[in-house]
Amino acid sequence: MAFTSKAPHTCKYCQQITLDLTHSGSITQFSCGVEEAIGADEAGCPLFHGFIDDLQKNTSTRNILATGGILNLGLRYLKEDLPFSPAIIEPLVRETSDDEWQHVFFGKFPSLSLWTCEGDAASADISTRPYELDNASVASVDFARNCIQSCQLNHDECRRSTSDLMAREGPTSIDPKAIPSRLLLITSTSSGLHVELVGKGLPSAIKTNSVALDGFAILSYCWGGPQPVELTRRNILDFGKGIQVSKLPKSLRDAAWFTHKIGLKYLWIDALCILQDNNEDKVREISRMELYYGQSTVTICAASAAKCTDGFLTSREEDPATYAIGPIQLRAKTSSGTLGFVQGTAESDYFNNWKPQEPITLRGWTLQEALLSRRILIFSSDHLHFTCTVANATCGGIEPKLKPRVMTGYESRVEGVHTLSGLRSYPVREVWTKVVDSYTIRGLGFPTDKLPAVSALASSLIPMARARNQKVEYLAGLMLDASEPENYYWRTEFLWRVHHVQSTCHIPIGSPSWSWSSVNGRISMYVFSQPKPWSSTDGVQLLEYGVDLENEIAPFGVVKGGFVKIHTRTKSLNASIKNVDYTIAMDYDPSDRMVDPNRTLLALCPDTPKGVDRIELAIQGELDLLLVELIPFYENYTSPAGLIVAEASGPNRYVRVGIYECQQRDHQTGAELAMRKSFFDNSSVQDVYIV
Ligand SMILES: [Zn+2]
Ligand SMILES: [Zn+2]
Incomplete structure (x- = not known):
C-alpha cells in the first residue's frame, strides 16, 4: 500500500497511540501484548510492521514473539532542533519483567521523522511540513x-x-x-x-x-x-x-x-x-x-x-515512492492542550538516486x-x-x-x-580534474563551445591558484603548473584518457591534439600522486608551449591551434612491444584504473577509433608511432607513462594519438619489474613538438 502526506496511513492499531509533544525525550508508552502487535503487523500497519520486523531479527525478542510473552513497545519523541534535526520518534522495546528499554529499528531506519500539515494544532510544536508540490505557491x-x-x-x-x-x-x-x-x-x-x-x-x-x-x-x-x-x-x-x-x-x-x-x-x-x-x-x-x-x-x-x-x-503529484515508511498519521497532544496530528516518515532515498x-x-x-x-x-x-x-x-x-x-x-x-x-579548499589542479571529469559527460549544442562553456570557471580558478603562489598556465583546457620546467604536475595534465574509445571522435576545430577539448567524449584526468623519493633529475622538461587564441579578449575561449615542446626520451611503438605483454585498452573504469589487474602490461590507450587503427598498423610495423616519455619509472612508485604520437605535417611535428602506461600488478616478477624499469633504456632523447 502506498501512502502520501495527503493520504497517510492510519489504522485502528496505530490510532491508539497519542504522542505527547509536551514531553520531549520521555517515552510515550503504549503497552501491548505480542499477539496484538503481530495482529497489527498482519493487518498491514507499517508502524507495527517496523517493530515486529526488527524484533524477529534479534534472538531474545524472537523467542518472546514465538512464545507469546508480554512485550512493551514504546516510542520516544525527540523535539526538533532546526536546522540541525527535525522532530523524530524512535522505537523502543522491553520485556515486561525488565526495566531497561532497548532501541530497535523501523526496518533499516533508527527513527521516523515527523512533520505536520499547515493549520494543524500540532504546527505550534512541529515546524516541518510535507514537501511543497507547487513551485509557484x-x-x-x-x-x-x-x-x-x-x-x-x-x-x-x-x-x-x-x-x-x-x-x-x-x-x-x-x-x-x-x-x-x-x-x-x-x-x-x-x-x-x-x-x-x-x-x-x-x-x-x-x-x-x-x-x-x-x-x-x-x-x-x-x-x-x-x-x-x-x-x-x-x-x-x-x-x-x-x-x-x-x-x-x-x-x-x-x-x-x-x-x-x-x-x-x-x-x-x-x-x-x-x-x-x-x-x-x-x-x-x-x-x-x-x-x-x-x-x-x-x-x-x-x-x-x-x-x-x-x-x-x-x-506535481506527490510520489509515494519517495517514502520507504509512511507517512503514518499519529495523534498528538500539543503544548496548547489540544489534540493534533503528526505524520511519521522515512524517505527511501533522500537524494533520489x-x-x-x-x-x-x-x-x-x-x-x-x-x-x-x-x-x-x-x-x-x-x-x-x-x-x-x-x-x-x-x-x-x-x-x-x-x-x-x-x-x-x-x-x-x-x-x-x-x-x-x-571545492575551493582543494588545490586548483584537483578542482579542475573534478570539473573536467564531470564536464565531459555533459552534452553541448555546438562542439565549438567546448572551451567557452568552462571558460568562466577557468578564469575564476587561475587567480585562485596565483594567490596561492602557483604559476598555473591555462592552455586550451589544461591547467599547467609551469613553475618549474621539470616539475611533475604539468606532465599529468597531458595524460587524460577517454572512457569509451568507440564513442569518441575528434572535433574538427582548432584545439591541439594534446588537449582533451579536441575530443568529443567522456574524459578522465590522470590521477597521480607525487612519487615518494621525488626526483627532479629525470630530464623530462617542458621547453615551450603556447596557444593561438581566436580572440585576444577571451584568453580562456576558443583556440585556433597550439603547441608544446617537450624534451624527453622517445621510443618507437613497434620496438616497445617486443617481448612485452601489451594490450590496446578500449575502455576506462576510473574506479579500477588498471586495464587488467592480473597482468603487468603495456596499456596502449587510443583517443578515438581512428587512433585504434593507427596503433594496430604500428603494431604490424606498417606505421611509425612514437612513445613519448612523461612519467619515468621511480623506484617502483610509478608506472612509466606518456603519450603516443604520430608524425604530422611539418618537420619534427607530431600529433597525439593516445597515451600509454606500463601498469604493474601487485606481485610482479623480477622480469616484469625489470621491463618497467628499463623500458626506455637506450632510447633517444629529443625535443618533441606536438600540435
Ligand atoms: Zn497503522
Ligand atoms: Zn549562504
Missing part, C-alpha cells in the same frame, strides 16, 4: 525569499565570495564592476508582467546604484535547441521598448515571474541579454559570465526543464553556471531546493531551514548542481 516564494535573506544576513562566506565592497556596504549590494552590460528590468502592469531590456546599445542605461543595491537574479537553464525569442541587432530596440512576459518561452517566463515574486527587479538571461548574432558581443559577454554568475543575488536553476519551452514552475538525472545536469554550459554561483534556487523534478556556499535547504520535508553543509555532508540534493564552495 506562496510557500515556495516565501521559502525562496527567506533562504536568500538568511544567507545574505548570516553567511559571511557567501558575501566574501563576491568582494570586500559587499562586506562594507551591506549584505545585498553588488560590485558595480560585475553588473552585466544588459539586464531585463521587470515591471508589473495592468496587462501583466513586462520586461524591458536596459544597458548597452539601448535607450535606457542601467542604473548602476540601483542594481548594486537591489541585486539581480540570473537564469541557468537548458536551451534545448534554437531559441524562439533571442536578442539580435535587428530587434534590440524592440526589446528596449519592453516585451510582454507572456510572449517569452515558458522557462524564461517562469524566471521573470519568480524573480518578481521574490522582490528582485532585474534578471539576466543569456538569450535576451547577449546579441546572439554578434560574435564580438558574445565573446565579450561570455568572458564576463564569471562575474555575472558569481555576483548575482541568486541563480534560478531550471533543473527539471529539458528545453526553454518546458518551464519549471510546475505543480533512483530517479533519472535532472536534464540540466546533462548540459555542458550549466556546470560552470552552478559552480560559479553563490546561491542557487534549484527547481528539480521533485522539490524546490536552495543551496549556497555553506548551507542547504528544501521547501518542505525535514530540512526546511538553511542547514550548514558541514552537518549535511553533501553539496546539494541535486547531483551536479552546486556551488564551487567546498
Whole structure:
C-alpha cells in the first residue's frame, strides 16, 4: 500500500497511540501484548510492521514473539532542533519483567521523522511540513525569499565570495564592476508582467546604484535547441521598448515571474541579454559570465526543464515512492492542550538516486553556471531546493531551514548542481580534474563551445591558484603548473584518457591534439600522486608551449591551434612491444584504473577509433608511432607513462594519438619489474613538438 502526506496511513492499531509533544525525550508508552502487535503487523500497519520486523531479527525478542510473552513497545519523541534535526520518534522495546528499554529499528531506519500539515494544532510544536508540490505557491516564494535573506544576513562566506565592497556596504549590494552590460528590468502592469531590456546599445542605461543595491537574479537553464525569442541587432530596440512576459518561452517566463515574486527587479538571461548574432558581443559577454554568475543575488536553476519551452514552475503529484515508511498519521497532544496530528516518515532515498538525472545536469554550459554561483534556487523534478556556499535547504520535508553543509555532508540534493564552495579548499589542479571529469559527460549544442562553456570557471580558478603562489598556465583546457620546467604536475595534465574509445571522435576545430577539448567524449584526468623519493633529475622538461587564441579578449575561449615542446626520451611503438605483454585498452573504469589487474602490461590507450587503427598498423610495423616519455619509472612508485604520437605535417611535428602506461600488478616478477624499469633504456632523447 502506498501512502502520501495527503493520504497517510492510519489504522485502528496505530490510532491508539497519542504522542505527547509536551514531553520531549520521555517515552510515550503504549503497552501491548505480542499477539496484538503481530495482529497489527498482519493487518498491514507499517508502524507495527517496523517493530515486529526488527524484533524477529534479534534472538531474545524472537523467542518472546514465538512464545507469546508480554512485550512493551514504546516510542520516544525527540523535539526538533532546526536546522540541525527535525522532530523524530524512535522505537523502543522491553520485556515486561525488565526495566531497561532497548532501541530497535523501523526496518533499516533508527527513527521516523515527523512533520505536520499547515493549520494543524500540532504546527505550534512541529515546524516541518510535507514537501511543497507547487513551485509557484506562496510557500515556495516565501521559502525562496527567506533562504536568500538568511544567507545574505548570516553567511559571511557567501558575501566574501563576491568582494570586500559587499562586506562594507551591506549584505545585498553588488560590485558595480560585475553588473552585466544588459539586464531585463521587470515591471508589473495592468496587462501583466513586462520586461524591458536596459544597458548597452539601448535607450535606457542601467542604473548602476540601483542594481548594486537591489541585486539581480540570473537564469541557468537548458536551451534545448534554437531559441524562439533571442536578442539580435535587428530587434534590440524592440526589446528596449519592453516585451510582454507572456510572449517569452515558458522557462524564461517562469524566471521573470519568480524573480518578481521574490522582490528582485532585474534578471539576466543569456538569450535576451547577449546579441546572439554578434560574435564580438558574445565573446565579450561570455568572458564576463564569471562575474555575472558569481555576483548575482541568486541563480534560478531550471533543473527539471529539458528545453526553454518546458518551464519549471510546475505543480506535481506527490510520489509515494519517495517514502520507504509512511507517512503514518499519529495523534498528538500539543503544548496548547489540544489534540493534533503528526505524520511519521522515512524517505527511501533522500537524494533520489533512483530517479533519472535532472536534464540540466546533462548540459555542458550549466556546470560552470552552478559552480560559479553563490546561491542557487534549484527547481528539480521533485522539490524546490536552495543551496549556497555553506548551507542547504528544501521547501518542505525535514530540512526546511538553511542547514550548514558541514552537518549535511553533501553539496546539494541535486547531483551536479552546486556551488564551487567546498571545492575551493582543494588545490586548483584537483578542482579542475573534478570539473573536467564531470564536464565531459555533459552534452553541448555546438562542439565549438567546448572551451567557452568552462571558460568562466577557468578564469575564476587561475587567480585562485596565483594567490596561492602557483604559476598555473591555462592552455586550451589544461591547467599547467609551469613553475618549474621539470616539475611533475604539468606532465599529468597531458595524460587524460577517454572512457569509451568507440564513442569518441575528434572535433574538427582548432584545439591541439594534446588537449582533451579536441575530443568529443567522456574524459578522465590522470590521477597521480607525487612519487615518494621525488626526483627532479629525470630530464623530462617542458621547453615551450603556447596557444593561438581566436580572440585576444577571451584568453580562456576558443583556440585556433597550439603547441608544446617537450624534451624527453622517445621510443618507437613497434620496438616497445617486443617481448612485452601489451594490450590496446578500449575502455576506462576510473574506479579500477588498471586495464587488467592480473597482468603487468603495456596499456596502449587510443583517443578515438581512428587512433585504434593507427596503433594496430604500428603494431604490424606498417606505421611509425612514437612513445613519448612523461612519467619515468621511480623506484617502483610509478608506472612509466606518456603519450603516443604520430608524425604530422611539418618537420619534427607530431600529433597525439593516445597515451600509454606500463601498469604493474601487485606481485610482479623480477622480469616484469625489470621491463618497467628499463623500458626506455637506450632510447633517444629529443625535443618533441606536438600540435
Ligand atoms: Zn497503522
Ligand atoms: Zn549562504
